[in-house]
Amino acid sequence: MKSGRFWAWVVFVLGAAYFFIPLIATVEFSMRMRRGAYSFDAYQIVLGDPRFQATFMYSVIAAIFTIILGVLIVVPAAYWIRLRLPQLRPVVEFITLLPLVIPAIVIVFGYIRMYGSNSPLPFLGSDTGTNSLLVIGYATLALPYMYRAVDTGLRTIDVRTLTEAAQILGAGWGTIITRIILPNVLIAVLSGAFLTFAIVIGEFTMASLLNRPAFGPYLQNIGANRAYEPAALAIIAFVITWGCMSLIQILSRFAPRSSNRPN
Amino acid sequence: MADPFLSIQHVRKSFGATTVVQDFNLDVEPGEFVSFLGPSGCGKTTVLRMVAGFEEPSAGKIVVAGKDITRLKPNQRNVGMVFQAYALFPNLTVAQNIAFGLKVAGMPKADTDRRVAEMLDIIKLPQMGDRYPYQLSGGQQQRVALARAIAPKPKLLLLDEPLSALDAKVRVSLREEIRSIQKKLGITTIFVTHDQEEALSISDRIAVMYGGKAEQVGTPFEIYNRPATKFVANFVGTLNVLEGTVTDAASGKVKVSTQEVSLKGKLNGSKSGDTLSLALRPEAISLGRQPGRDSSLSGEISEVHFLGSVIRVRVGIGGNTVSLDTFNSPATPPPAVGEKAEISFSSGDMLVLH
DSSP: OHHHHHHHHHHHHHHHHHHHHHHHHHHHHHTOOSTTSOOSHHHHHHHHOHHHHHHHHHHHHHHHHHHHHHHHHHHHHHHHHHHTOGGGHHHHHHHHHHHHHSOHHHHHHHHHHHSSTTSSSOGGGSHHHHHHHHHHHHHHHHHHHHHHHHHHHHHTSOHHHHHHHHHHTTOOHHHIIIIIIHHHTHHHHHHHHHHHHHHHHHOOHHHHHTTOOOHHHHHHHHHHHOSSHHHHHHHHHHHHHHHHHHHHHHHHTTOOOBTTBOO | OOOOSEEEEEEEEEETTEEEEEEEEEEEOTTOEEEEEOOTTSSHHHHHHHHHTSSOOSEEEEEETTEEOTTSOGGGSOEEEEOTTOOOOTTSOHHHHHHHHHHHTTOOHHHHHHHHHHHHHHTTOTTOTTOOGGGSOHHHHHHHHHHHHHTTOOSEEEEESTTTTSOHHHHHHHHHHHHHHHHHHTOEEEEEESOHHHHHHHOSEEEEEETTEEEEEEOHHHHHHSOSSHHHHHHSSOOEEEEEEEEETTTTEEEETTEEEEOTTOOTTOOTTOEEEEEEOGGGEEESOOTTOOEEEEEEEEEEEEOSSEEEEEEEETTEEEEEEEEOOTTSOOOOTTOEEEEEEOGGGOEEEO
């Protein structure tokens, strides 16, 4: 028993070391900008860089629009498939997995060919059009995560009975989705939203090839030309991602609980 | 006679090649409590769901208060429904659940609050308005579901096995509560159940269903005492079935094993030599000869089960076994297995099953 516990601790320490040593090394390196002393100079430079602020804000706004688009597409689709077309679930699951298999570069080249300024749908002919296309592309990239999160949320409630209970009380589809279904899968939607946020914040390929001033290309640019700032940026990106994950955990405490799933 | 409030006319429902409801007809009077009773898969829930609008009939029509609602959507029917699985909205409190239908209908907030308070009083949970469904017991949740269903004053209340998920004690008290609320509000109600005791105890009428058809529609008394078919007789209550052969159709003589009983006037259409199934309820049989009972059969006691206030006795008569209950009397020892015994009954209580 004691020996088992000892080896468990050994495995735990090794695992923690594997995870934390590179992280600590990156933090340590990011703080060595000033010769002979630790400082937050790299962080100050990065956070004070107007391009950091502009690209970060651009990506945050793009992420918000991507989340809205994702929720508008995925929640009704996943709900309808659970309610009326369960036989289509494997097909839809396969389709939602495609963005993991098809590289972003293929998707973006497809977009450029399909929506170039000479095409019938010239999305790329204007900034607004290109921004919209980027958001659509991001929504596609985030689809596997958003769909799975929402579908898992829907699995925890009795979609059909709740829908019928609301219908018989006079509710239409809009009321059912906004007042019954969405609030009950809100935590799942938020999980999907934060994953989407994390993907969009760091995405490089689409933003770069569509020539958008996003955070991903900025990260790449800094990484290629500076020494300490990329490490500081990596830590900032890490903190943002962990912040998102922590928010999911905190918000899940406020999830509506059903009688058969009280805790 | 007034027009029926709910009229289900020649309704049929098929899923692909399978017909689950065939030519179902039923008229329900205003304020009546009608139960659909039958085994799983008999089509009772499908008929209820067609009345609710969740399934569209393949043929036939459904009329409520003179209006054909067959093709109306569920949210246009003004029907209340209580589901087996409670179906309370987990994200809403008890009060918000009850208010849901009222808000959807656009009722002003003050009226909604008043109605919710009234409903909470009716279901005897006046202090529970702020609780969430997961904080309630199963019985309380189902009472809230009932309040939510009747709050918008629906024309018709549909109850889809609302007591099945509850334990026995709560089931009995809640069914009485449902019946008393239904009587108080005078709301026309359809109750689906597979529990005969439930159906017999609270219904004005029962439709016993089998194979997608109503085998018999009648009052609980009629259903129990005058079952129209073999299925109804077997499904409702406990029944002793004896095989007999008609020896003299004209005088109504039937031979059970080696003994003869007289069933004058009950053998309509049977000929001498025909084999019949004869049925007797346990409570129609007495052990030993009793005054006022015109028929008897002799046999041997095969089993005795002491159940406290009653003793269940099984008597073998040739190849048949008859089960009957006698009251326990501390002064009299219970009958013993292997004893010869005579059972007596009134020939009028014997049912000939077709």
